[in-house]
Amino acid sequence: MKEIDKIQYLNVSEISEIFHQKITENEIEKYFEAGKINGIKIENKWHADQEAIDYFIKNVILKERTYNVGLHTIVLSNIKLTGRILDIGGGGQAIISQFKGEQVVAIDSNRNELEEAPDSKGLKVIMDAKELKFLDNTFDTVTAFFTLMYIPVEDFKIIFEEIYRVLKINGNFVIWDVLMPVKGNDKRDIFFIELKVKIFDKIAETGFGVSWDKEINTDTFTNLAKNIGFETLEKKVDKDTIYIRFRKN
Numbered sequence: 019m020k021e022i023d024k025i026q027y028l029n030v031s032e033i034s035e036i037f038h039q040k041i042t043e044n045e046i047e048k049y050f051e052a053g054k055i056n057g058i059k060i061e062n063k064w065h066a067d068q069e070a071i072d073y074f075i076k077n078v079i080l081k082e083r084t085y086n087v088g089l090h091t092i093v094l095s096n097i098k099l100t101g102r103i104l105d106i107g108g109g110g111q112a113i114i115s116q117f118k119g120e121q122v123v124a125i126d127s128n129r130n131e132l133e134e135a136p137d138s139k140g141l142k143v144i145m146d147a148k149e150l151k152f153l154d155n156t157f158d159t160v161t162a163f164f165t166l167m168y169i170p171v172e173d174f175k176i177i178f179e180e181i182y183r184v185l186k187i188n189g190n191f192v193i194w195d196v197l198m199p200v201k202g203n204d205k206r207d208i209f210f211i212e213l214k215v216k217i218f219d220k221i222a223e224t225g226f227g228v229s230w231d232k233e234i235n236t237d238t239f240t241n242l243a244k245n246i247g248f249e250t251l252e253k254k255v256d257k258d259t260i261y262i263r264f265r266k267n
């Protein structure tokens with residue numbers, strides 16, 4: 019980041035980071051060269067200010083590369099999450115920490131996501147969900163709020179097994195996620211959802227974008243969970259989102 023006349027300019031790597039490197043530094047460089055990001059060269063390296071980046075996201079990324087399923091509303095206020103909660107991928111907007119405060123241990127493999135998350139009374143720990151550092155039977159509840167969409171399908175099994183292991187008997191594993199259709203020949207390569215999350219009288223607005231490189235259907239999580247030993251207690255589909263509650267018996 020460079021500052022000139024009180025305006026901050028991000029470099030190629032920092033812009034790529036906004037997209038969790040899903041849009042590579044090489045691609046960002048090419049967008050600058052093609053004039054699709056209105057940039058300036060500082061010390062011979064491309065940079066752009068926030069206004070140029072916002073314009074690029076709205077007019078290039080969202081229009082040319084994104085399958086946007088639009089705005090969905092999630093109401094958390096009546097959702098029961100009891101006891102000590104482990105929130106998987108709990109950085110970002112840290113919605114479950116915003117909802118349940120000091121009950122929550124939020125883990126995320128990306129330090130920045132935790133550091134930049136809104137303040138909460140919960141604990142934040144850098145940890146990979148594939149290798150949880152907790153003892154068996156530690157948590158009453160585990161949550162994954164629009165996290166699995168960010169995780170490669172081949173990692174789902176080990177992550178579900180880890181979650182099962184750290185949950186207490188009768189503990190619940192609660193998932194909110196997207197239904198992602200097969201991409202087929204569609205040229206767009208980013209899946210995007212806008213969310214309005216109601217937490218009591220507070221509304222959090224956010225958007226989650228991820229490479230459109232997998233399919234998530236209504237059975238993706240339930241089949242896997244069943245094989246590991248979970249019982250499905252609830253499963254609700256609302257347009258392009260799914261909410262599921264499992265129990266470890």
Ligand SMILES: C[S@@+](CC[C@H](N)C(=O)[O-])C[C@H]1O[C@@H](n2cnc3c(N)ncnc32)[C@H](O)[C@@H]1O
Pocket residue numbers: 106107108109110111112113114125126127128131145146147148162163164165168169226
């Ligand atoms: C978009 S966020 C999910 C939204 C977040 N739960 C919220 O409330 O805003 C997905 C998060 O999952 C994290 N993540 C991806 N793979 C992970 C893994 N294997 N273990 C832990 N966290 C992971 C990412 O770093 C990212 O912060």
